[in-house]
Amino acid sequence: EAGVVQSPRYKIIEKKQPVAFWCNPISGHNTLYWYLQNLGQGPELLIRYENEEAVDDSQLPKDRFSAERLKGVDSTLKIQPAELGDSAVYLCASSWRTGGIPRETQYFGPGTRLLVL
Amino acid sequence: AQSVTQLDSHVSVSEGTPVLLRCNYSSSYSPSLFWYVQHPNKGLQLLLKYTSAATLVKGINGFEAEFKKSETSFHLTKPSAHMSDAAEYFCVVSDWGSGTYKYIFGTGTRLKVLA
Numbered sequence: 541e542a543g544v545v546q547s548p549r550y551k552i553i554e555k556k557q558p559v560a561f562w563c564n565p566i567s568g569h570n571t572l573y574w575y576l577q578n579l580g581q582g583p584e585l586l587i588r589y590e591n592e593e594a595v596d597d598s599q600l601p602k603d604r605f606s607a608e609r610l611k612g613v614d615s616t617l618k619i620q621p622a623e624l625g626d627s628a629v630y631l632c633a634s635s636w637r638t639g640g641i642p643r644e645t646q647y648f649g650p651g652t653r654l655l656v657l
Numbered sequence: 658a659q660s661v662t663q664l665d666s667h668v669s670v671s672e673g674t675p676v677l678l679r680c681n682y683s684s685s686y687s688p689s690l691f692w693y694v695q696h697p698n699k700g701l702q703l704l705l706k707y708t709s710a711a712t713l714v715k716g717i718n719g720f721e722a723e724f725k726k727s728e729t730s731f732h733l734t735k736p737s738a739h740m741s742d743a744a745e746y747f748c749v750v751s752d753w754g755s756g757t758y759k760y761i762f763g764t765g766t767r768l769k770v771l772a
Contacts, residue, residue, distance in 0.1 A: 544700065582747050582762030583701070596757060631700065642751040642758040643689040643708040648700035 542566070544649035546632050552655045558620035561652045565613070565634030572609055573646065574617050575631040583631055589615065590637060622656045629653050659684045659752035663763035671771045676720075676735040678766045680748035683729060690731040691749040691760075692722055701747065707731060718742070743770045 545564040553559050565572050571590050575583035586605065588596040591612040600607065604623070609615040619626055633646040664679040682688060689708045693701040705716025712724040722733045731748060748763040 580765070582764050584762070585759055596759070633701075641687070641689065641753050642760065643706070645691070645703050645706060646701075646760065648693075648702070650698070650700045653698075 544632055544634055544647050546630075546649035546652055548652060549650060550653050550655075552657065553622055554657050555624055556621040558618065559622050559654065560619075561617045561630050561632075561654075563615045563617070563632030563649060565615070565632070566647055569634035569636050569647070570612070571635045571637040571644075572615050573631075573633040573635075574607060574615070575633065577629040577631055577651070579628070586617070586630075622654075624656050627654055627656045659688065659750050659761055661748050661750045661761050661763040663746075663748050663766050665766050666764065667767050667769065669769040669771060670738045672740055673737050676733070676738045676742065676768065678733040678746050678748075678768065680731045680733065680763060681729055682731060682748070682750045684750060684752075686753060688753075689751040690722075690724060691751075692716065692720070692731075692733050693747045693749060695745045695747065695765075697744075704733070704746075738768075738770045740770050740772065743768055 547562050573588050574586040576586050577583045587600045587607050589609045607617045629651040631651045632649045635644045635646045661682045691706040692704040694704050695701045704720050705714045707714050707724045715721045720735045745765045745767050747765050750761050752759045752761050
């Protein structure tokens with residue numbers, strides 16, 4: 541079974557340029573997560589989708605970041621305009637959530653490493 | 658609020674010796690706890706998880722962890738380190754409240770295995 545697929549794997553852009561990341565979750569998973577991972581830190585949640593609905597976007601900087609998950613499958617995370625401080629790894633994960641206290645395993649993609657110059 | 662503390666940012670062991678990676682958590686309810694491993698330029702992979710069943714949890718690649726509620730700990734151990742164990746390890750606690758949830762990641766422990 542294919543895992544979580546992310547593209548591109550690496551991206552180098554100049555500041556103020558837009559950038560987009562794409563994620564294809566594991567087939568059948570209803571929950572999709574975008575995380576930001578700075579160097580030497582653990583992942584921090586940006587946004588969580590349950591099916592097509594963004595149920596937690598409290599940590600998403602909405603002035604420059606946007607995300608969508610059309611048809612409840614693939615998702616795109618966009619930054620416009622990018623800033624130097626956005627250089628990080630952007631991780632996508634998916635899971636099958638059945639409700640109640642969260643116990644499900646998240647499956648992570650390899651991440652997109654962004655460098656903003 | 659729930660939180661997780663990984664007590665060591667770096668751990669070095671010799672190949673063939675035991676591994677101990679320490680994790681303490683705080684939670685106001687019965688949490689789920691996870692250990693993930695991240696090899697360079699790879700995604701995070703689940704090693705094991707505790708979800709209120711047996712307190713001693715066995716995972717992949719010979720790792721195990723023991724949930725100790727009285728000590729609020731979930732330390733990761735392995736009897737004998739292998740060179741391939743060199744990676745970053747993250748302890749994760751689930752945070753549940755007001756009908757929603759988050760997974761809270763620790764800051765990570767980088768394990769170095771010496772030949």
